[in-house]
Amino acid sequence: MTTTKNSIGDLIREWRTRRRMSQLDLAMEAEISQRHLSFMESGRSAPSRDMVLHLAEQLEIPLRQRNQMLLAAGYAPSFSEKPLDHPSLAPAMEAVRMVLKGHEPYPAIAVDRHWNLIEGNAALGPMLAGVDAALLEPPVNVLRLSLHPKGVAPRIVNLHEWRSHLLERLKHQNDTAGDPVLKALEQELLTYPDGPRTGRPMQADPLAIAHPLRLRVGDDVLSFISTITVFGTPLDVTLSEIAIESFFPADEETAARLRCLTVQ
Secondary structure, eight states: OOGGGSOHHHHHHHHHHHTTOOHHHHHHHHTSOHHHHHHHHHTSSOOOHHHHHHHHHHTTOOHHHHHHHHHHTTOOOSSBOOOTTOGGGHHHHHHHHHHHHHTTTSOEEEEOTTOBEEEEOGGGGGGGTTOOGGGGSSSOBHHHHHHSTTTTGGGBTTHHHHHHHHHHHHHHHHHHHOOHHHHHHHHHHHTSOOOOOSSSTTOOOTTOSSOOEEEEETTEEEEEEEEEEEOSSOOBHHHHTOEEEEEEESSHHHHHHHHHHHHO
16 A cells, blocks of 8 residues: 555545445544545545544554654654664563563564564574574564475464464454555465365364464474464554564463473
């Protein structure tokens, strides 16, 4: 989505369409008239800075794209974007490291908006045994690392189901963010080999609480469920795009094996 070349009216309409909202839907959510919204989308009326931010809030647009909307409307960006090593982000990055360290002996990673690895904890090492060194050259994209035939994929027992899960999650993120880099990543991942079906895709045991990742490590098959954590109420673009994915043992055998791996 080449947002920087679009007018503010084009962007409002594009994001409204992306969110599958009619003009009436958005007007009601924003508590403005449909006529006013129509005039803004057509360019007959120029929205104020506050109105741009108000509409972006109703449309749940990411902070990076809110800045692009403000620029398209002729206003300065509202949200800062600092590098990860900026002093003002030091407390947040320390919090990330505390979460990663505290999750050991179970693996956890922090990633940016493109799923590039920021940091991982010590428990991640055994999971990467046998991975092609080229895939570990920075920036390490964790989705590519997971599904590439020279990456972790050959050791994922339920590759078909896990691949379907990752691709569906990436597609949803694309629908939400409209990021061309993510779209290109999605197209790349679709070219990687699929695994054999171990059952109907994503049709898990009705008693299960989440779809697991089943990974062969040595002679063992470890089973994981995962959670994703983001910062609450961020005002910096970089901070808003950091996500921590934490993997938890799905059974006691996995928990015991991970404790042994950490001791080793």
